[in-house]
Amino acid sequence: MRPIQFDPFGEPVAHGTDHGAPSSVSRIALRTGVGLFWAMVVVIVAARAAYFNPNFAEKFGSVASLIGHLKTIVGA
Template sequence: MMSQPAFDPFGEPVPTAEPSAGTGRAAKWLKSGGTGLFWVLVVAIVLARAVYFEPGSFSFERAFAWAQGLLTLVQGLAI
């Protein structure tokens, strides 16, 4: 059964696309890498804003201790 033709906003027919061949390992790796990079940038921007706008309430010693505690927790869960 043929699907109905699609049209763009200007009335031109849109060619039907075949399923993407990029559903392999490389596409999954790129998606995971992009997602991870996004969240790393989010954390870096939030921390930079905290340091810049609230210099008295943020200490690197507390942040380092928190990061060590988080790493210890993650390592404990992985074992």
């Protein structure tokens, strides 16, 4: 006798729903998606390395100091 299995919401799962192994179309779709994901990762990392600007962080520092000056002027 098989033990009763439950879904995440606590409902018993029917025994007749055996999905079996994934189909070849499902495997192809999965591999295509994974390949596309990692290709995008490589492209994004390569673009960030090629167009890296070391002065990028300084822009945020100047914006933060501007906001600090505006707060002192407004009196907040």
